Amino acid sequence: MYRLSGVTKHYSRGKETVRALDGIDLEIPDGGQLVIQGPTGGGKSTLLQMLGGLDRPTGGTVELAGHDLGAIGEAKLTKVRAELIGFVFQSFNLIPTLSAQENVETALVPMGIAKEERHKRAFAALESVGLGERSNHVPSELSGGQQQRVAIARALVKEPKVLLADEPTGNLDEETRDEIMELLHGLWRERGLTFIMVTHDTAIAGRAPRLATIRAGKVTVSENADAQVWAG
Amino acid sequence: MFFTYLRRELRRRRKAALVISMGLALGIGLVLTVTSVSAGMKNAQSTVLHSLYGLGTDITVTKSAAAGAGGGAQKFGIQQSGSGSKSSSADRLSVNQGTATMASSTVTQVASQSNVEAAVGSLLLNDFKFDGSFKLKSGTSSTSTGTGQGGGQQGGEGGGQGGTPPSGAANFSLNTLTIMGTDTSNITVGPLSSLKITSGVNFTSAQSNSLVAVVDSSYATQKKLKVGSTVTISGKAFKVIGIATASSGTSAANVYIPLTQAQTLADMKNKVTTVYVKASSSQQISAVKTAITKNVSGTTVTTASDLASTVSGSLSTAANLVTSMGKWLSLAVLAAAFLISSLLTSSAVNRRVREFGTLKALGWRSKRVIGQVMGEALVNGLIGGVLGIALGLAGAAAITAFSPTLSASTASSTASQGGPGGGGGPGQAASAAAKAIEVHLTAPVTLSAIAVAVALAVAGGLVAGGFGGWRASRLRPADALRRVE
Numbered sequence: 001m002y003r004l005s006g007v008t009k010h011y012s013r014g015k016e017t018v019r020a021l022d023g024i025d026l027e028i029p030d031g032g033q034l035v036i037q038g039p040t041g042g043g044k045s046t047l048l049q050m051l052g053g054l055d056r057p058t059g060g061t062v063e064l065a066g067h068d069l070g071a072i073g074e075a076k077l078t079k080v081r082a083e084l085i086g087f088v089f090q091s092f093n094l095i096p097t098l099s100a101q102e103n104v105e106t107a108l109v110p111m112g113i114a115k116e117e118r119h120k121r122a123f124a125a126l127e128s129v130g131l132g133e134r135s136n137h138v139p140s141e142l143s144g145g146q147q148q149r150v151a152i153a154r155a156l157v158k159e160p161k162v163l164l165a166d167e168p169t170g171n172l173d174e175e176t177r178d179e180i181m182e183l184l185h186g187l188w189r190e191r192g193l194t195f196i197m198v199t200h201d202t203a204i205a206g207r208a209p210r211l212a213t214i215r216a217g218k219v220t221v222s223e224n225a226d227a228q229v230w231a232g
Numbered sequence: 233m234f235f236t237y238l239r240r241e242l243r244r245r246r247k248a249a250l251v252i253s254m255g256l257a258l259g260i261g262l263v264l265t266v267t268s269v270s271a272g273m274k275n276a277q278s279t280v281l282h283s284l285y286g287l288g289t290d291i292t293v294t295k296s297a298a299a300g301a302g303g304g305a306q307k308f309g310i311q312q313s314g315s316g317s318k319s320s321s322a323d324r325l326s327v328n329q330g331t332a333t334m335a336s337s338t339v340t341q342v343a344s345q346s347n348v349e350a351a352v353g354s355l356l357l358n359d360f361k362f363d364g365s366f367k368l369k370s371g372t373s374s375t376s377t378g379t380g381q382g383g384g385q386q387g388g389e390g391g392g393q394g395g396t397p398p399s400g401a402a403n404f405s406l407n408t409l410t411i412m413g414t415d416t417s418n419i420t421v422g423p424l425s426s427l428k429i430t431s432g433v434n435f436t437s438a439q440s441n442s443l444v445a446v447v448d449s450s451y452a453t454q455k456k457l458k459v460g461s462t463v464t465i466s467g468k469a470f471k472v473i474g475i476a477t478a479s480s481g482t483s484a485a486n487v488y489i490p491l492t493q494a495q496t497l498a499d500m501k502n503k504v505t506t507v508y509v510k511a512s513s514s515q516q517i518s519a520v521k522t523a524i525t526k527n528v529s530g531t532t533v534t535t536a537s538d539l540a541s542t543v544s545g546s547l548s549t550a551a552n553l554v555t556s557m558g559k560w561l562s563l564a565v566l567a568a569a570f571l572i573s574s575l576l577t578s579s580a581v582n583r584r585v586r587e588f589g590t591l592k593a594l595g596w597r598s599k600r601v602i603g604q605v606m607g608e609a610l611v612n613g614l615i616g617g618v619l620g621i622a623l624g625l626a627g628a629a630a631i632t633a634f635s636p637t638l639s640a641s642t643a644s645s646t647a648s649q650g651g652p653g654g655g656g657g658p659g660q661a662a663s664a665a666a667k668a669i670e671v672h673l674t675a676p677v678t679l680s681a682i683a684v685a686v687a688l689a690v691a692g693g694l695v696a697g698g699f700g701g702w703r704a705s706r707l708r709p710a711d712a713l714r715r716v717e
Contacts, residue, residue, distance in 0.1 A: 050484020054593055055710035075597070093590040097240035102233070109233050118233075154594070192253035 002028040002051060002162075002194065006060035007070075008217075010044050014164040017209040020046040021057065030161070033188060033195045037206035043217045044198045045166060051196060052085050052164045053077045054063030065161065076086030082110040086193075088184075089111040090167035100126055100150045101135040107154045125157035126150070128184060145176035149183065151175075157186060163188065165197040169204065177201070180231075238607050244310045246268035247610050248580060252573040257623055259569035262562040264624025268675035269631060271561075276638055276671040289421055290517045292340055293507040293524060293531045297332040302530035306370055322362040325411070325498040327355075333503035338528060339415075341506050347522040348518035353492045353504030355413035356485065364404020407450075412467060412485035413494020414531050422508035423484045428551050432474035434457035441492040445470035448483040453523035463487055466497045486690050489595045542565025566688065570695050573616075579610050585707060605704050613693020621685050628675035635672045 009021040020043045028034050036044045049055040050062050053069040064071040067080055086107075094103045104122035113121070125134050129149040131142075139147050146169060155163055165184065167178035181204060188195040197204075205211055209227045213220045242249050260539070327333055336353055343351035412423050416435035420424065424434065430449055447457050452475045455463070462469040470489055495501050511520045517535050524533045581588070588601050 021459075049710045052593065055708065078595055078597050081298070081593060087593050088537070091586075093586060095587055095590075097244045098237065102236060105596050107590065110597065110600070115233075194463060202296075211612070 001028070001030050001063075002196075003063040004050070004060065005063075007047075007057045007062060008059040009043075009049060009050065009055070009059045015080060019217045020158075024060070024217075026212065026219060026221065028194060028196065030194055031192045031217075032210065033208070034197075034210050034212055034213045035145045036196065036198045036219075037200060037205040038216060039198070040212040042183075042214045044214050047214060048164055048166050048196065048198050049220070051162075052087060053081050071213070078110070086158065086160040086163045088148070088151050088155050088163065088165040088212055090170040091181070092144075092151045092171075094147055094150055094154075094161055096139055098175050099136050100131060100142065100153075103139070103158050104154045105149055107158050112153055112156060121157055125143075125153040126162045128156075129153045144172050148172065148176075152180070152183065152187070155203065156193075159191070160193070162194045162196070165195070167198055167200065169199070169201060177204075179218070182232045208219065234604065239606060239613065241608055244613060247581065248576060249608075249615070252568065252576050252609075252696065253550045253616035253619060255569040255576075256613055256689060257619035258622025259566035259692070260617055260685050260688050261623025261627060262565050263688060264621060264681055265332045265627035265631070265675065265679065266559060266562045267681045267684065268677045269623070269673070271678060271681070272631070272673050274345045275676065276673055279671050289425065289508045289510040290514070290536060291521055291524070292513045292529065292534050293334075293338070293509060293533070294505065295332040295334045295531050297330050308365045321364070322360075324360045324362075325357050326360075327467055327498075327500075327505055328358060332354075333500055333505055333506055334507070334531065336502040336504055338531070339504060339507050341528050342509055342524055345520060345527060347512045347520050347523070348509055348512045348545075350418055350421045350510045352415040352418050352508050352662070353491065354422055354493060354506050354508065355492060355498065355503060356505045357413065357498050359377065359409040359411055361407040361409070362404065363407075383540035408487040409465070409487065411494060411497075412488045413491040414488050416490050419582040421510045421522045422490065422506075426474040426478055427488075428478070428642070429474045429476050432472070434474055434476075435488075435490065441488050442490060443468060443470050443493065444473045444490065446474040446476050446488040447472050449475050449477045449487075450483070450484050451486040465489070468493075468497060520590045520706060526581045566692075569616075570692050573609070573612065573692055573696040574699035575696055576614075577605070577696040578703050581605060581703040589702050590707045592707065596707045601704050601707075608701055609697030610690065610693035613691075613696065616692060617686055617689020620689065621682060624681075625677055625687060628677045629676040631673065635674065636668050638673050639670050666692070 001207055004024050004026040007021050007024040007026075008019065011018040011020060014193045022043075024047065026178070036047060046055070046199050048067070049065075050057050053062075053064075053151065057070045061119060064080065067076070068091070069077060069080065072080070078159075093133060094100075094134070101122050103117070103161060104125050105118045108118045119210075123132065126132050129152055131146060131153065133140060134146060141149065148171075163184075168184065169180050172180060184195065184197070187193065199205060207228050209224055209229060211222050211224060213222070256570055281597070333355070334353075339351050340354040342348060349562075379532070414422060414435070416425050416439050417437040419434055424446075427434070427446070429446070432446075434446060435444065446462055447463060452458065452472070457463060457472055459472055459475060461472045463472060464470070465487065470487070476488075491504070495503060509520065509524070511517045517537075521533050521535050523533065
């Protein structure tokens, strides 16, 4: 369960203070799904960084599984990221010199898992996203959609509680976007993950059962019981 | 994962890695070459000093003549009366001008100082031989011939040819010879230690009072002497038992004979001109010098390093060049190489902000990311080290192959050990006042120099990696991701 109380994030830009998040209160139950949308610069990526423990709020608390991500030490926060949170980025962020299999393994390295076990789990994760046969290919030998699948395998190989996706289809064409969305929803359902996704794609936002709209650092949550959720 | 990632990154950035490695290689190669040339210079200086001292000698003890005492021209007073042809010869043995003798007990006194391993005495003599015939018309003629004595180090042989007295005709020759009376009981210290017997044998301790001699090879060639020949000194015939060459440079004397015999011939019983001292270790040389200076009064104590300061010539110039400019140049290049490799590593980290940010987001701890950067930099350093050692070895080999000849001159301040100077009076000069030695420069690469090169390579890698790692450690995952999106 995510519980955000009075979360603020202020940046200084010259003499001006930018209120990226301005008192966010939000709860996301375990296994729930939340799509965050809003205009550019509205604070959606900043909110995702707070949820992922990539940045610390200026004020308020971000609780995940009993940890206050804004207050715990750096080592503890790193451990939370390593064990509980999976990330998928818009630009895939794969290590260009490593093969698909090795890229997936990078998520298991901080958990101290032995090499053989890492190999086995990474391959299984790639198979689960349909890339078992491409495990030895480096990112430059894969299409954008395949690279995002590798990134999804990397996010899920450690069996996290939470999957955070920052515009995961932003660099993909519509057909591939739909494939990726179906894949993500299938994995969400199958694994009982808490799935939080940032998007500026109205087509994706329109199919979200729970939508958070963020503008000028403030969030509004709406439910859509009739949403046409993705297959998968 | 560490090594896989490391290998792939180095392969991907091989051009940058090569630039970093080559920069370090240049610095390390230069340091290695300069170090080896410096070692070669030390060897060359050591060669020069050994030729003066003997291989086993650390210190010499001499005594300078008091002002106005001794020396001066050698006088050969020849009185002829009547008419017709008369022949005359004279033989004089004396110590070098400016040198005073010391009692043999000084050797014992020096040997008793702490940290002295061995001390032997020697007596360096000049033998002036005058042979001539005179044709006198009538009356009496008096001829006095003088040989000026320089303070030269070299045991030279001087010769003078003929002069004509005012009232008749004369034909005479003047020969000088340097003789070293040496302690035959210990040939590992002192003048005998720098000799290499090329024919025959060296002295044995049983020959302390025998009529035997070891002859310098140059002199032997000149006088057609060989083992078994005899050489006559002041009327005494010495059997040549060995022909020797100085292991380096020029021999200190023409003829070496047992000390007791030299003392007897020169009528200098229990006298020595030089005490050669070997310290118990090289670290004790300075302490031994201090002790002798304090406890054996009236002596001049000279160490190899004292003597080194009197060496001049191209060797001295080159040595100064290596120690000053060479050292600073190599340090400057090394510092520049460290700086460049640090900046390039830091720049590489900046280009990988998203990569490291992603790894941190995945839960990699900062120290693991730093370790990765350090590992890559260390491998660059080690590659630089290998290339640098190869460059250094090539440089040293080139210098050794080219083997430039350096000349070294020792000032006449070491006169106490020197031979006779120019032949004064009628005739031609015999030898220079200073000793000139030619040595070939080599550039030996020692294991310790290679160890230093490896250490520098590791240090270079660590400095560069530390710099890059520090940059990487300051990256926050959110900043890293934000900067590229």
